[in-house]
Amino acid sequence: MNDSRKNFHLEINELENEMLKMGSIVGESIRNSIKALVDKDIALANQVIADDDIIDDYELSLEEKCTKLIALQQPVAIDLRKIIVISKLATDLERIGDNASNIAYKVKKIDQEKLIKEMNSLPKMTDLVVNRLRESLEAFVDMDLKKAKKVAKSDEDVDVFDEQIVAELLTIMKTDCDKIEQGVSLMFISRFLERIADHSTNICERTIYMKTGKMKY
Template sequence: MVREHFTHQIEEIKRKVLRMGSMVENIINIAVTALKEQNAEMAKKVYIEDDEIDAMELEIEEQCMRLLALQQPIAKDLRTITTALKIITDLERMGDHAVNIAKIVIEIGKEPLIKPLVDIPKMADMAQEMVRLSLDAFVKEDKALARKVAEMDEEVDKIYEEILKDVLELITAKKDTIRQGTKLLFIGRYLERIADHTTNVCERTIYMITGKLEEIN
């Protein structure tokens, strides 16, 4: 009976981590949609969503700490709980990056964009997919999926390099684009960091499954 209750608690933690991941996916989508539509009011919603993500992180952390204190888990159970604690830290930071994007959206306001937004939304779509799939790998304990998701980070890096190249060429040719160009580069950087955090999730998931820490990329 005690073991059954403990297993139920771990499954509940996994479900909450998955829900937190869905919230992070949503906040990234809101931030980048606000950028595409140049909608400052939408960008402000990111702050509210981020508060909810922070609250969810604390809730999961408290539940994990209670399990560690009361059940004193070992081996795989211990790795699962400590992995959940690591993952929610990465998810919280992803939310912070979305907030940083929202801040820039508000700063840009309605000023004409210096270039069409093609690569940034593409990066955002990939980052959101990586968040979703990395957490699927965690919940399903799927090592192969974790590796596959981590490999997607290379494609995100390539898109970021394209953004860097295009914007640097533009601001070199037209000095009046430097201010906004720099902000767009920051947005690309924040999305690239979100993808990096999903790689962390994948590495911790593989550790949870195998008991071995390894760098994937």
Template sequence: MVRKNFDQKLEQLNQNILKMGSMVEETIHKAVTSLVEQDIDLANEVIENDDVLDDYEAKIEHEAIQLIALQQPVAKDLRRIDMISKIATDLERMGDLAQNIAKFTRTFEGEQLVKPLVDIPRMGELVQGMIRDSLEAFVNLDVEKAKEAAKRDDKVDKLDSQIFRELLTYMMEDPKTIKQGNMLMFVSRHLERVGDHATNICERVIYMVTADWVSY
């Protein structure tokens, strides 16, 4: 009976992580879309909903601490609960990065973008896929899927470097683009950081299953 109660509470933690991950994925999509389409209402929605993710992280942290204190889990279960808590932190930080992107959208209100945004949406799609697959690996304890998702961070890094070089060229040719170019570099860097947090989740999944720490 004690084990059954523990498993139920652990499953609830798993479901809360999945819900939070789905919210983060959607938030990143909305933030990037708001920038590409210059949709201020959508940007405001992202900014206003950031507290929801903060509350989710606090809820998961509280439930994880209670589960450890009341159930005294064995080593493998303890690793899982610890990783769940850390994954929640990664997801919350991704939400903060998405909020910052939405704030850039508001800064650009009424301005014509220096160039059509192509690579930034591609980065957004890549990191959303990494989040989705890292959490699927978490649920299924799938080490190979976690490794595959983590390796995709290289593509995100390459796009970030490509965007930096391209915007730098614009800024050198026309000083009027410097302010906006700098902000778009920050957007790209924020998405690169989202990819890093998704990679963290993959590494945590591998550790949770194998008890070995690997870095990508």
């Protein structure tokens, strides 16, 4: 392998590492947004919102580097697909960051109000969502089709949490009109987590495309 080719693959590895750093920040934002809700920590909610700017900067940086690498190296086949997928993954991660920020804004709206119900399901749902994100990124880096397909098909567990939370909140809101405003905010928080899980599925589908050239799993 000549020096030019070695440098090309080093640059791809650097893109992967930057994408994983972005993923780490995103995962922390998800956890912190729900921790802020449980602990009534508005300062932490503000930190999640501020960190969204860092996540946005990662997306712009990765898109720029991917575009430049394609233009200068003119890669083909799986190398080209890999660079394109990294750019797409950056977009998915940025949107996940937006959802974490949206949760933080809802937390600020609830502020110091006593929660209308014990939200034990949300931290459990968050653990599931963050683990799915981590596994989807691992599948990409390892080019592990088996793991990518498994994670992509495990979205139902998150959907079950969301459906249960929404049903419980609707029951409370029907019996007490004073709890409707907070109930709606909590429903949105659950739905934002569900959307994050959908983006993890997108990451898995893109990994499958990178390896096979097809989106189906």
